[in-house]
Amino acid sequence: MNLDSKVPSGNIKEKWDKHRFEMKLINPANKRKYKIIVVGTGLAGASATASFGELGYQVETFTYNDSARRAHSIAAQGGINAAKNYPNDADSIWRLFYDTVKGGDFRSREANVYRLAQVSNNIIDQCVGQGVPFAREYGGLLDNRSFGGAQVSRTFYARGQTGQQLLLGAYSALMRQVGAKTVTLHTRKEMMDIVIINGQCRGIITRDLITGKIESHTADAVCLATGGYGNVFFLSTNAQACNVTATYRAYKKGAVFANPCYTQIHPTCIPVSGDHQSKLTLMSESLRNDGRIWVPKNKDDKRPPNQIPEEERDYYLERKYPSFGNLSPRDISSRAAKEVCDDGRGVSSTGYGVYLDFADAINRLGKNVIEERYGNLFEMYERIIGEDPYKTPMMIYPASHYTMGGLWVDYNLMSTIPGLHVLGEANFSDHGANRLGASALMQGLADGYFVIPYTIGHYLASNKFEKVSADHVEFRKAESDTNDKINKMISINGKKTPTQFHRELGKVMWEFVGMGRNEAGLKKALEKIPPIREEFWQNLTVTGEPGDFNIVLEKALRVADFLEFAEVLVWDALERDESCGAHFREEHQYPDGEAMRDDGKFCHVAAWEYQGVGNKPTRHIEPLEFHDVHLAVRSYK
Amino acid sequence: MKLTLHIWRQKSARDKGKFEEHLVDDVSPDMSFLEMLDVLNESLIHQGKEPFAYDHDCREGICGACSLTINGTPHGPEAATTTCQLHMRKFKNGDSIFIEPFRARAFPIIKDLVVDRSAFDRIIQVGGFISVGTNQPQDANALPVSKLKAELAMDAAACIGCGACAAACPNGASMLFVAAKVSQFALLPQGQPERKKRVVAMVEQMEKEGFGGCTNFYECEAVCPKQVSVRFIAMMNRDFLGATLTKE
Numbered sequence: 036m037n038l039d040s041k042v043p044s045g046n047i048k049e050k051w052d053k054h055r056f057e058m059k060l061i062n063p064a065n066k067r068k069y070k071i072i073v074v075g076t077g078l079a080g081a082s083a084t085a086s087f088g089e090l091g092y093q094v095e096t097f098t099y100n101d102s103a104r105r106a107h108s109i110a111a112q113g114g115i116n117a118a119k120n121y122p123n124d125a126d127s128i129w130r131l132f133y134d135t136v137k138g139g140d141f142r143s144r145e146a147n148v149y150r151l152a153q154v155s156n157n158i159i160d161q162c163v164g165q166g167v168p169f170a171r172e173y174g175g176l177l178d179n180r181s182f183g184g185a186q187v188s189r190t191f192y193a194r195g196q197t198g199q200q201l202l203l204g205a206y207s208a209l210m211r212q213v214g215a216k217t218v219t220l221h222t223r224k225e226m227m228d229i230v231i232i233n234g235q236c237r238g239i240i241t242r243d244l245i246t247g248k249i250e251s252h253t254a255d256a257v258c259l260a261t262g263g264y265g266n267v268f269f270l271s272t273n274a275q276a277c278n279v280t281a282t283y284r285a286y287k288k289g290a291v292f293a294n295p296c297y298t299q300i301h302p303t304c305i306p307v308s309g310d311h312q313s314k315l316t317l318m319s320e321s322l323r324n325d326g327r328i329w330v331p332k333n334k335d336d337k338r339p340p341n342q343i344p345e346e347e348r349d350y351y352l353e354r355k356y357p358s359f360g361n362l363s364p365r366d367i368s369s370r371a372a373k374e375v376c377d378d379g380r381g382v383s384s385t386g387y388g389v390y391l392d393f394a395d396a397i398n399r400l401g402k403n404v405i406e407e408r409y410g411n412l413f414e415m416y417e418r419i420i421g422e423d424p425y426k427t428p429m430m431i432y433p434a435s436h437y438t439m440g441g442l443w444v445d446y447n448l449m450s451t452i453p454g455l456h457v458l459g460e461a462n463f464s465d466h467g468a469n470r471l472g473a474s475a476l477m478q479g480l481a482d483g484y485f486v487i488p489y490t491i492g493h494y495l496a497s498n499k500f501e502k503v504s505a506d507h508v509e510f511r512k513a514e515s516d517t518n519d520k521i522n523k524m525i526s527i528n529g530k531k532t533p534t535q536f537h538r539e540l541g542k543v544m545w546e547f548v549g550m551g552r553n554e555a556g557l558k559k560a561l562e563k564i565p566p567i568r569e570e571f572w573q574n575l576t577v578t579g580e581p582g583d584f585n586i587v588l589e590k591a592l593r594v595a596d597f598l599e600f601a602e603v604l605v606w607d608a609l610e611r612d613e614s615c616g617a618h619f620r621e622e623h624q625y626p627d628g629e630a631m632r633d634d635g636k637f638c639h640v641a642a643w644e645y646q647g648v649g650n651k652p653t654r655h656i657e658p659l660e661f662h663d664v665h666l667a668v669r670s671y672k
Numbered sequence: 673m674k675l676t677l678h679i680w681r682q683k684s685a686r687d688k689g690k691f692e693e694h695l696v697d698d699v700s701p702d703m704s705f706l707e708m709l710d711v712l713n714e715s716l717i718h719q720g721k722e723p724f725a726y727d728h729d730c731r732e733g734i735c736g737a738c739s740l741t742i743n744g745t746p747h748g749p750e751a752a753t754t755t756c757q758l759h760m761r762k763f764k765n766g767d768s769i770f771i772e773p774f775r776a777r778a779f780p781i782i783k784d785l786v787v788d789r790s791a792f793d794r795i796i797q798v799g800g801f802i803s804v805g806t807n808q809p810q811d812a813n814a815l816p817v818s819k820l821k822a823e824l825a826m827d828a829a830a831c832i833g834c835g836a837c838a839a840a841c842p843n844g845a846s847m848l849f850v851a852a853k854v855s856q857f858a859l860l861p862q863g864q865p866e867r868k869k870r871v872v873a874m875v876e877q878m879e880k881e882g883f884g885g886c887t888n889f890y891e892c893e894a895v896c897p898k899q900v901s902v903r904f905i906a907m908m909n910r911d912f913l914g915a916t917l918t919k920e
Contacts, residue, residue, distance in 0.1 A: 086806040101727060102793050104833055105735045121813060157807065164809025166802045166862045168826040175816025193826060199734055200829060207801035214797040222790065245782055274729040308702040311711050314731045384702075415733075418753065421701070421761050484806045532717045534710075579722045584684075584783040586725050587717060 036291065038642055038657040041445040042146040047663050051150045054446070055489055059496035066091035069495050072239055072254040073097070074226045074281055077106035078198075078476060079459025080260030081205035082483025088212030090488060095252060096209070096218055097241060099225040099276060099589075104206045107262060107274040108479060111198025112319055113182060114190035115162075115476040117155040122179050126187040128152045135474060136664045138184045139439070139467020140616035140632065142294070144640070145661055146446060147464045154485040155477050159191055161484055165204040169193050183320065183365070184471040195319065195411060201476055205483070224250075225589070226281045227517045229257060229288050229455060232509050233501065236454035240513045242521075244589060247582035249514050249521075251505035256454045256491055259285060260483065263438035263460040265298065267597050267604060268549065269541020271435035272304060272317045278593035279600045282442050282461050286603075290450040291642035291655060293443035293463035295600075296608035299470055299617045300550050301436035302368040305419055306388035310538075315434035316419060318412055320472065323361050323368075325396035325405065326429065328352050330389050334379040340390055340428045351375055356627070366469070366617055367628055369433035370550045376432075383430045392428035433550060437475060439466040439617065440607070443642040443657070447490035448482060451642075453498070456491060458482040463640070468616025521581045524591050529574030533591040536571045540564065540594075540601055548605055553621040557609040561602065565649055568598040603643050603652055610654060613637045616669075625668075634666055673699040673765040677712065679724055680772045685780050691770070701761035705748065706731065706738065708760055709771075726785035733757040733897065736832030739839075740785055741772040746836035746895045754834065754897040774839035778846070778882040789835045791881035792849060799873035800853045802862050815861055825859040828852040830898040837892035837900075843884030848892040850878050851908035852900050858911055868915035875912050 043054040061069070069092050073084045076098040084096045100106065118131040132152040136143060159177070163169065169191050170178040179188040193200040212218040221241070227249065228240040238253040261281035265271040286292045303322055304315045329350045331343055351371055353360040363371070372389050375381060382388045397405050402425060406413070413424045420430065441463040448456045448464075459479040466474065503510075547560035571594070579585040614623040614630035615637070623631040632638075640657040674697045682689030699708055706728050713723030729737040738755040742748035748758045763769065771785065779787040817825075829852070837848035854871050857863030863870070879885075886905055893902045 082806075089805045100729060100735075100737065101789060102736075102833065104793075105729055105737050107730060107735070110730045110732055110734050119812070159812045160809045161804075161806065163812040163815070164802065164804040164862060166825075166857050166860050168822050168829050168856065168860070171817055171819045171822045173819050175818055176813050193829075196734065196830065199832075200826075203829065207796060208804075208806075210793060210797045211801040211803065213793075220793075222793075274735065275731060276729050309700055311700065311703050311707045313704070313707050313710055316732050415757075418750075418757055419704075419759065421759065488806065530718075532714055534714060576717060576720075578717050578720060584725055584786065586713075586723060
């Protein structure tokens with residue numbers, strides 16, 4: 036398979052302008068003759084939908100939530116990057132581009148990242164125009180703050196709820212188009228499959244989550260904006276319903292899946308408290324500015340933290356990384372926490388937690404300063420854990436947070452299936468092996484507002500579309516495949532719930548494919564996943580009827596896909612025999628624990644092609660070429 | 673902890689519902705309320721019974737999906753807290769807990785604890801936006817906004833659209849939800865051109881959806897997990913009156 040990135044020729048600064056000029060256009064009066072389906076209403080899906088509607092296309096948009104406003108983009112806290120250079124600190128499009136390529140450990144596609152940096156400024160204008168209440172200074176102008184991986188202040192924010200405010204902005208633009216009748220919004224409908232006719236993606240199959248009805252929807256082009264697959268680890272900072280089904284079904288129909296092993300683990304989350312745990316809550320990383328991380332020196336020290344004297348504490352980050360200490364990079368901090376817990380020195384009831392202690396900072400700065408800086412976070416912590424972090428050290432532990440991998444797309448955001456486009460976290464293109472803070476919101480909105488509205492027009496104008504209806508044999512077949520699968524699940528009548536299987540899979544993934552990976556562990560994961568999947572299809576229980584609001588069936592359908600997808604992720608981690616960004620192969624590290632890349636062998640995108648359940652997929656390569664950024668060791672020292 | 677749960681069971685919008693009693697033991701005080709329900713649901717599935725359907729998603733208090741009425745109060749006993757952020761340590765061993773859906777005339781029940789809140793989306797659809805297309809706005813800093821007004825707009829914009837305000841109101845009014853959106857835009861210069869049209873359209877749609885009117889009980893503010901203030905209702909009423917008196 037030839038993975039043609041379709042990156043335009045010429046100077047990187049002019050590629051996007053040149054491409055926009057060269058792309059074919061559709062006459063405004065003809066746009067209404069084309070129908071586009073968008074799956075997902077997060078930042079990418081909602082912004083794309085609104086933009087398509089404004090242009091005059093017929094749009095049908097789908098979400099499994101009860102409203103388009105619930106998508107998990109809403110939970111992003113910190114902010115959104117843009118190269119405005121309002122603080123006059125020498126920021127530029129070029130610097131944002133460079134920081135993002137470097138942050139991704141030189142595993143992203145240069146031209147895509149440059150375009151992302153270029154349109155970042157338009158995003159801020161757009162959101163302000165929509166009435167997003169960004170933080171402001173007393174002069175009335177926008178305020179900025181700094182974030183990890185950058186030496187400039189380029190992050191725009193709306194308190195700790197930036198994702199919420201940006202999503203509500205996109206949602207309002209979407210709802211305006213619903214009112215204008217250019218967009219039909221389908222809520223509580225989950226995508227089950229895509230349909231390909233004559234080599235083109237021509238629609239989707241959905242399941243109505245209220246009635247259970249399996250339905251066909253036709254279109255001239257389809258956009259998946261269905262988010263990431265962090266829930267493959269069972270516990271993550273993702274919302275409960277986040278799943279891999281949409282992208283995985285597209286993969287099974289021939290779209291290749293790129294870099295699935297690039298999964299980001301966030302170091303500061305609230306730890307697991309027991310088997311009942313359903314999710315892990317992120318605490319802003321900014322806490323590490325004033326908190327000191329430690330565990331007891333002795334394994335069996337079960338005393339409350341306040342009774343452990345100073346000399347019996349191990350401030351392991353300060354000890355191992357004296358120059359960076361508690362502010363060591365995300366991946367290093369995460370792995371160090373796992374190490375001390377695996378050593379039996381972890382805290383919290385499960386032994387998987389470390390202390391983040393503010394006592395010194397409170398003594399030095401006073402309680403009121405700490406309250407000003409982190410008051411809302413302390414409150415959130417107390418609500419969940421029931422302890423006052425002003426008096427008792429917080430407990431934290433790393434958790435799965437974001438997935439950089441996703442369906443492979445070219446410069447036009449089109450997958451290897453003609454007509455099937457992929458936006459936001461669901462695609463792979465911009466973050467390489469590691470995403471920087473405040474860049475997820477930027478990418479979702481860049482794709483939806485400023486890239487896909489142009490590139491999809493080019494696709495529609497360049498191709499001919501035969502008329503298809505939902506009665507077409509391919510739709511009928513996809514519907515009956517979905518029904519067969521559901522009936523099979525219902526008829527197993529086994530003893531284990533979908534959640535039990537999901538938890539089992541998550542344990543394997545977290546242990547062997549989580550923060551640190553090695554050949555032996557990955558091979559073990561490849562042995563352990565298939566038996567879980569086989570048992571799923573023999574011992575699953577699904578109560579209730581398929582033609583009803585059935586939360587067990589919903590979950591079973593999602594878990595079934597995670598059980599297949601997990602293996603693709605492991606294969607990718609095994610074959611990428613280097614460390615880069617968030618993909619840490621323990622065999623490949625510098626003495627200080629930094630990831631050691633192997634540019635000679637792995638300076639490429641690995642994209643996997645489906646070869647049947649349980650069979651090793653085929654690995655294809657898109658070489659990465661760096662003309663404008665020089666490959667270097669990623670260092671933050 | 674051991675608890676007696678009385679949970680609303682209703683097969684569909686057409687069926688009649690009733691409370692079902694379940695005894696649960698082994699409830700850990702560290703569980704969230706929804707995790708406690710998850711554990712009950714898992715055990716129901718093992719017994720071959722259908723679990724209780726309820727809406728939830730982010731479980732960090734921001735998506736607005738979770739929507740239970742707990743012992744008569746939307747989102748339960750803790751102030752400024754969504755159901756998903758409520759933890760079992762707020763209850764005592766031996767407690768009886770009544771769990772119902774959000775109840776309001778404009779929120780028909782779909783199943784068990786799940787209600788249809790699409791009325792909120794239809795209210796937004798008629799005016800809860802600023803009419804600005806992609807790529808139309810000017811530079812973000814070309815329009816200064818006073819910091820105080822921006823902060824106040826943010827207070828209003830913090831609404832998560834959960835519907836607790838309507839569920840708590842004896843009149844089933846959703847004034848707090850509508851006022852939050854109307855006020856956010858009324859406070860910002862970007863919102864001025866459509867200010868009058870917006871408030872009239874949204875209030876009319878609110879009435880069409882079957883929500884009641886505000887008679888100053890302030891129950892909405894008391895249960896709002898994001899502490900949206902009833903002052904915004906006063907702001908909206910003033911805007912609405914002004915808009916109807918001075919039609920453009």
